[in-house]
Amino acid sequence: MSGGAVAEAAPVKKEMAIEISELIKSYGGFRALNGVNIDIQRGEIHSLVGQNGAGKSTLLGILSGRTAPSEGSVRIFGSELHYGDPRSSRKLGVATIYQELTIAPNLSALENVFLGQLLSVKGFISRKRMTKRYMELCALMGVNISPLQRAGNMSIADQQMLEIMRGLQLDAGILILDEPTASLAPPERKSLLKTIKTLQAGGITIIYVSHHLDEVLELSDSVTILRNGEKIVTQPRAYWTKDKLVSSMLGAEVAEEIVRVTQETRHEDAAPGPELLRATGVTVPGAIEDIAITLHAGEIVGIGGLVGSGRTTLVRALAGLEPKSTGSLWIEGKQVKWPREPGYPMSLGIALAPEDRKHQGLVLGMSCEDNINMVNFSQVKKLGFYRKAKAGHIADGLSKRFGLTRPIHTLCRNLSGGNQQKVLLAKVCNLRPKVLIVDEPTRGIDIGVKVEVLKILRQLANEGMAIVIISSELEEVIAVSNRVLVLSKGRLVKELSQRSEISVDHILQATF
Ligand SMILES: Nc1ncnc2c1ncn2[C@@H]1O[C@H](COP(=O)(O)OP(=O)(O)OP(=O)(O)O)[C@@H](O)[C@H]1O
Ligand SMILES: [Mg+2]
Known part of the structure; x- marks a missing residue:
């Protein structure tokens, strides 16, 4: 496991897995994170809760080395993180599981876990070593998935387990999960939560993002609320109720x-x-x-x-x-x-808003406005001319109705996950289907x-x-x-x- 051993003589002070200080992330004039400070203790399950666009994924992107912050610093088990370099973050023991699965359907479970990181003995790829490690990972997670099974034939829940095993393969001490239960059915969610607890018992620190507040309450040792890129509060589990979470993330009036x-x-x-x-x-x-x-x-x-x-x-x-x-x-x-x-x-x-908004629903390289109007160009065209003002008006009305929190000229690629979903709904409604x-x-x-x-x-x-x-x-x-x-x-x-x-x-x- 990464990080130094805890000094036996130091009784009270808990060891920090992650220390985030004064973190700022700007996109042009917009601040996705605005001076965030959070300390996460080794071995705890720490949840991040906040509205769409609050900055959760941005923060996780920085921890995983995907995104470079504009200002501030992050220490992982005491060592400074080198920004914008996923390898640096992995070396310090951070494994990140993103919401989109990256499983190769035609490979076996075993091959998926070691994809891009084959284990070898004296320079030769060792299937035996990989199988042994695979079994250790299954035991660590408390799951039982045959290594030879073709990944494409497995349930989404099992595929996600493989994804986690791949992340933990290199002795990760920190596991980051961004909305991991979003595409799971209730029984599968339960078993994932159990796996997360098993991993914690094995000494792994977990950062968890979810819009399912019941899950957050069930799992967490502490919860941090983000709102508009700022940290509102961090409190231990005992402090929180569902109502408190809601009013803290939205403000009391909205909650009512x-x-x-x-x-x-x-x-x-x-x-x-x-x-x-x-x-x-x-x-x-x-x-x-x-x-x-x-x-x-x-x-x-x-x-x-x-x-x-x-x-x-x-x-x-x-x-x-x-x-x-x-x-x-x-x-x-x-x-x-x-x-x-x-x-x-x-x-x-007949219009369909598909579940897979990224691949079937939205053109990510286009703005919200163009996505909303592309289904219905006849409405905004007159004598062959594109009527920009009318198009803007329609898109503006629909996106306001669905609570989009960014301007309609924003590229869909740059929206948070939840905001993309709102644009997709606005787009299908614009079709005015029966x-x-x-x-x-x-x-x-x-x-x-x-x-x-x-x-x-x-x-x-x-x-x-x-x-x-x-x-x-x-x-x-x-x-x-x-x-x-x-x-x-x-x-x-x-x-x-x-x-x-x-x-x-x-x-x-x-x-x-
Ligand atoms: N590459 C980018 N360019 C411009 N703005 C961006 C970019 N990436 C993220 N943002 C903005 O930063 C803000 C925070 O986004 P983030 O994805 O962190 O939100 P989130 O809390 O994860 O929300 P959700 O619950 O919807 O997933 C959003 O307003 C988003 O539009
Ligand atoms: Mg997100």
């Missing part, structure tokens, strides 16, 4: 507003409007089979089920993104050709804006859209849905249509 709005988003049962979409026999070989779904104006339909149950495949098929899919489709009662190419469903009025499908719409969005997003979905439904929502947050699905369809292993196993039936218990019961 949220409670009010949450109550408003709960809807009453209402008679559904006319049928907008009906699909039958929806099949994608190897993924989903013979699913039927009907959507009416004014309703929100939730799709329940575990990760891997076929939820995303079903909505991708409706959006023309599954070339091997088959089925029959009616739009407003009229049968139309089954969609197998993406542009065509859009012309029928049927709006949102897959994990609040992933990575802070609690302040989450409620706002649900409220907007409810408004859009009230204005006559049909909305389909997939979310790993069952509470969210329950709060907004008029009906819930539960999928399991690619089949529709249950439809819950009475308000009283729609509950976490019923959904989970139907799933298992």
Whole structure:
């Protein structure tokens, strides 16, 4: 393990794993971090909590050596970190797990763990040494994953375990996790939290970023709140409650507003409007089979089920993104050709905000404004001229509605994760579809804006859209849905249509 041994005679003073002092990060005139000081003790789980754009990922980027700060310093186990050099940070024992997985699907579990860092004996690559180390890592994490299994066949949760094993391979003393549970289903989240605790028991210091405040409370020894690039406070776990976290990250008034709005988003049962979409026999070989779904104006339909149950495949098929899919489709009662190419469903009025916003949803090299308007150039073009003012006006209105915290000319690449999600939602709403499908719409969005997003979905439904929502947050699905369809292993196993039936218990019961 990195760092010096603790002097036995020094009783009270705890050893610091990380000392961050007066850290500033400027992007042009904008300060993503503004004079941050944090001390993190060896062996603790320290969480960073804050709204979208608060500066969490920026701070982690500096610790991992990816980003160079403008001013200030960081010491890791007493040694000064050399900025902007990921190797320096690794040498000091920092392993960083980013939200996007970097697993190579065609390689085995073992090969993935040692990707780019093969172990050798006397200059020869040693499979035996790697297998031994692999088994040690499995034991350290309390997991059991066959080294020979092809990574592409593994669940996202197991792939993430590999990612952590790869990070810990070189005796890391500090593990940094940026929203690691964002794409996991509830049971998988639980097991990841258990693994994190096991690692801590093995002496590893952990820095944890998550918008799931329950997880933060369950795991942390201490919590630091960031707001607008500044540290608001660091306190030990005993100090915190969920309410305190919320009011500290948002300010007390906003926190009260949220409670009010949450109550408003709960809807009453209402008679559904006319049928907008009906699909039958929806099949994608190897993924989903013979699913039927009907959507009416004014309703929100939730799709329940575990990760891997076929939820995303079903909505991708409706959006023309599954070339091997088959089925029959009616739009407003009229049968139309089954969609197998993406542009065509859009012309029928079906829009999808995909779960993978980076690869499918947004053009990262373009501004927020252009991303929002690119779906709908006809609105902002007149006699062949692009109407800049009109485009700006539309983009501005939509991004304000979704709580974007940066100016609309910002490149999407330079937005925080949560802000990118808001631009994606603004973009699909700008299409003004009849049927709006949102897959994990609040992933990575802070609690302040989450409620706002649900409220907007409810408004859009009230204005006559049909909305389909997939979310790993069952509470969210329950709060907004008029009906819930539960999928399991690619089949529709249950439809819950009475308000009283729609509950976490019923959904989970139907799933298992
Ligand atoms: N390369 C960059 N150029 C300009 N601004 C940037 C760049 N990288 C980050 N920023 C800005 O710095 C601020 C902090 O972003 P950061 O990604 O650290 O937020 P975050 O706390 O991780 O938020 P989230 O919860 O949404 O992930 C944001 O306003 C972001 O737009
Ligand atoms: Mg972030």
